[in-house]
Amino acid sequence: MSLRIRRNPRLERIRRNRLHPEYESLMAARVSAIGPTGLRRINPHQTGFVMVQGRKRLNRLNPDGVGFAGAGQPGRVQAKEKPLHRVADPLGYVAAVLDLPGGRLSSHDRDVLGLAQQLAQAKDEPHAVLAIALGDVRETDLGGAGADRVIQLNQLHNEPLTGYCPELKRAILNATEQHYQPAFWLFPDSIDGGADLGSRWAVQLGERAAVQAWQVSKETTVCRGGSQLTDWHRPTPRVLLLAPECGAPVEELRHEALPLELTLPEPVSVTIEDLGPVSVDPSQIALSEAEFILAAGNGVRNWDQFHQVATVLGATEGASRVAVDDGYMPRHRQVGASGTWVSAWVYLAVGISGAIQHLQGIGQCETVIAINLDAGCDMVRRADLTVIADSEAVFAELLNLMNERQTGIAPQGVTVHEGEARHVA
Amino acid sequence: MLPESRSKTMASQAMKIAALVSVGQHPLSRRERRADQDARAVELALSLSPELPSLIHVGSARNESLRAYLGMGLNNLKVLNADQDVDAVPALASYLGEQALDIVLTGVRAECGEGSGLLPYAVADQLGWPIVPRIVSVVSIAGGYAEVWQALPRGQRRALRVPLPFVASVDPAAEPARQSAFGPAQRGSIDSRPCAAEPDQARANWQQHPAKPRPKRLAVAKGGTAAERMKAATAKPQGQGGQVITEGTDREKAEAILARLVAEGVVR
Numbered sequence: 001m002s003l004r005i006r007r008n009p010r011l012e013r014i015r016r017n018r019l020h021p022e023y024e025s026l027m028a029a030r031v032s033a034i035g036p037t038g039l040r041r042i043n044p045h046q047t048g049f050v051m052v053q054g055r056k057r058l059n060r061l062n063p064d065g066v067g068f069a070g071a072g073q074p075g076r077v078q079a080k081e082k083p084l085h086r087v088a089d090p091l092g093y094v095a096a097v098l099d100l101p102g103g104r105l106s107s108h109d110r111d112v113l114g115l116a117q118q119l120a121q122a123k124d125e126p127h128a129v130l131a132i133a134l135g136d137v138r139e140t141d142l143g144g145a146g147a148d149r150v151i152q153l154n155q156l157h158n159e160p161l162t163g164y165c166p167e168l169k170r171a172i173l174n175a176t177e178q179h180y181q182p183a184f185w186l187f188p189d190s191i192d193g194g195a196d197l198g199s200r201w202a203v204q205l206g207e208r209a210a211v212q213a214w215q216v217s218k219e220t221t222v223c224r225g226g227s228q229l230t231d232w233h234r235p236t237p238r239v240l241l242l243a244p245e246c247g248a249p250v251e252e253l254r255h256e257a258l259p260l261e262l263t264l265p266e267p268v269s270v271t272i273e274d275l276g277p278v279s280v281d282p283s284q285i286a287l288s289e290a291e292f293i294l295a296a297g298n299g300v301r302n303w304d305q306f307h308q309v310a311t312v313l314g315a316t317e318g319a320s321r322v323a324v325d326d327g328y329m330p331r332h333r334q335v336g337a338s339g340t341w342v343s344a345w346v347y348l349a350v351g352i353s354g355a356i357q358h359l360q361g362i363g364q365c366e367t368v369i370a371i372n373l374d375a376g377c378d379m380v381r382r383a384d385l386t387v388i389a390d391s392e393a394v395f396a397e398l399l400n401l402m403n404e405r406q407t408g409i410a411p412q413g414v415t416v417h418e419g420e421a422r423h424v425a
Numbered sequence: 426m427l428p429e430s431r432s433k434t435m436a437s438q439a440m441k442i443a444a445l446v447s448v449g450q451h452p453l454s455r456r457e458r459r460a461d462q463d464a465r466a467v468e469l470a471l472s473l474s475p476e477l478p479s480l481i482h483v484g485s486a487r488n489e490s491l492r493a494y495l496g497m498g499l500n501n502l503k504v505l506n507a508d509q510d511v512d513a514v515p516a517l518a519s520y521l522g523e524q525a526l527d528i529v530l531t532g533v534r535a536e537c538g539e540g541s542g543l544l545p546y547a548v549a550d551q552l553g554w555p556i557v558p559r560i561v562s563v564v565s566i567a568g569g570y571a572e573v574w575q576a577l578p579r580g581q582r583r584a585l586r587v588p589l590p591f592v593a594s595v596d597p598a599a600e601p602a603r604q605s606a607f608g609p610a611q612r613g614s615i616d617s618r619p620c621a622a623e624p625d626q627a628r629a630n631w632q633q634h635p636a637k638p639r640p641k642r643l644a645v646a647k648g649g650t651a652a653e654r655m656k657a658a659t660a661k662p663q664g665q666g667g668q669v670i671t672e673g674t675d676r677e678k679a680e681a682i683l684a685r686l687v688a689e690g691v692v693r
């Protein structure tokens with residue numbers, strides 16, 4: 001059955017007009033039902049009428065009036081597909097070079113694509129947004145984020161584009177410049193590589209790039225100066241390094257994300273060689289920078305065991321204010337309003353009740369795991385996974401499990417979980 | 426993060442290192458001071474070589490806050506005399522080109538003025554040297570190559586190998602700079618020499634204003650019925666409440682936690 005709402009405009013008009021000669025007869029057709037106990041019953045599904053946008057309207061003057069015959073199913077909202085925006089024959093391009101940390105669009109990338117769309121639409125001739133995605137790309141919905149055309153490469157002459165390879169990437173930008181001459185080059189001004197590549201590219205083009213640009217139109221750009229203390233108003237250059245939230249991400253439309261042809265550049269000689277990531281001692285990382293934090297509160301009694309677990313898991317240690325005030329942890333390890341605001345990917349809170357001052361500090365954490373005895377505390381409400389258990393007992397089992405992992409005698413349970421996890425990830 | 430001993434072992438070779446320094450600005454009082462990132466660059470330069478690094482500044486030699494760099498234990502600071510509004514890049518590049526240097530260190534962004542962070546790139550481009558941004562330490566120098574560690578988000582580090590000579594910008598995550606001592610700061614000498622710097626034409630018609638506070642982006646609920654949008658706008662954001670494991674042995678609970686940690690990729 002079709003979900004389209006079928007409307008009868010004539011009946012609707014009559015229904016809205018109490019002076020219409022047919023009004024009485026139309027309304028009289030519906031009598032309010034009297035329930036078995038003598039109470040008047042209203043069927044809520046039959047009251048009111050449906051407006052053009054699919055929203056339901058109530059007629060207060062006629063509360064027990066029922067809907068029109070065949071008025072469709074009000075309240076059934078269809079999951080509408082967003083309309084597709086096409087740029088058939090672009091006369092120019094706005095290039096957005098994406099960071100894609102971990103292969104996915106960051107919110108900064110989405111802002112840059114949103115701004116690229118604004119700039120493309122401000123042009124008089126039709127311009128298309130050209131997203132340049134280099135390296136491992138796991139994002140499948142570049143079109144939904146605002147890319148009309150895409151150049152996607154994960155290697156150049158068998159050299160993978162993962163890791164640190166600004167020279168290879170610059171060669172690809174060079175080839176793009178020769179073929180398509182984008183009107184603007186947009187980069188996210190981020191530590192994930194956008195600022196570096198954008199600076200290199202601006203210097204190569206001999207263009208005075210706008211850095212930390214946060215308000216961009218076709219003609220003028222406002223950039224933040226040093227120490228965030230000044231704003232520089234200047235004409236918009238061709239190369240822009242954009243601050244986060246520089247533009248609104250695309251939400252209402254889908255875009256085509258058609259792949260574009262690119263003749264690969266000649267092989268380039270690479271001077272900077274990537275030797276890979278360095279394993280960092282997690283206990284040395286500043287709390288605000290840490291990726292994985294194991295935090296202890298008033299519910300931890302065995303502190304030697306806590307430090308041991310942190311070492312074995314490779315986590316940076318954190319603490320609630322109570323643990324710090326009691327002298328078990330140093331002050332610079334305190335998480336929360338009067339301590340450090342952390343942005344860890346995973347935050348494992350052990351014996352922490354989740355006072356608001358503490359929860360403020362972990363507002364930006366992606367995944368929160370809690371170990372607590374009290375299933376009703378605020379931390380449990382915040383956490384994505386909670387284990388109701390005694391901290392010392394769970395710590396002991398975690399140590400056993402990690403020990404088994406390292407010595408290779410993995411018990412059945414864990415291997416199964418691992419397999420699943422990898423499958424999901 | 427660099428083991429102290431490792432940087433000291435490299436001190437056997439004499440390297441010619443230069444640090445480009447600028448005048449900083451305190452973020453609240455706006456008083457002139459040594460720039461924090463530049464001071465870290467000087468600190469890194471001091472740890473790399475027994476020979477004292479050379480300090481280079483383009484601007485006015487009369488600026489007293491430059492002496493704070495000398496107070497870190499250096500004897501001499503070279504100033505290429507120029508006005509406020511000159512383009513420092515050509516002057517720096519031609520001066521550095523004459524000096525037979527191995528490494529040029531800079532901060533990532535200046536604390537005053539435009540603060541675009543493009544200067545190290547432009548200087549490296551004019552010199553034809555590689556540029557490595559955001560390093561925290563130089564781990565080893567051997568056979569004409571240096572191994573450096575670069576700062577990544579979330580406290581991670583990456584090792585890179587670059588041929589000498591190169592330009593590098595020093596990340597704020599590098600070792601903090603030592604205190605500046607008053608006596609040595611007054612005793613050190615500031616040599617100024619004229620330089621042929623052109624006024625910065627590109628910036629001539631830009632306007633500088635005090636920074637305007639940026640509006641915070643609000644989360645706007647879209648779609649749904651009016652009641653849903655109203656609720657989304659007013660309701661206290663409730664953590665949807667994740668999975669809660671109450672039953673089972675401690676071992677099973679620990680397994681559940683570990684599985685999640687592995688799935689998130691923080692335990693390998």
Ligand SMILES: Cc1cc2nc3c(=O)[nH]c(=O)nc-3n(C[C@H](O)[C@H](O)[C@H](O)COP(=O)(O)OP(=O)(O)OC[C@H]3O[C@@H](n4cnc5c(N)ncnc54)[C@H](O)[C@@H]3O)c2cc1C
Nearest residue numbers: 297298299320321336337338339351352353355373374391
């Ligand atoms: C102005 C101000 C600023 C503050 N700033 C901060 C701040 O920056 N950071 C901060 O953390 N706090 C801050 N606080 C303090 C905050 O209000 C709380 O008092 C504090 O966070 C509580 O710490 P807690 O969760 O460790 O302790 P508790 O509230 O005592 O919670 C202990 C939790 O451990 C559980 N537990 C007990 N035994 C066990 C066990 N054996 N196994 C497992 N779980 C167990 C309990 O069920 C309980 O949920 C501030 C307070 C004020 C007034």
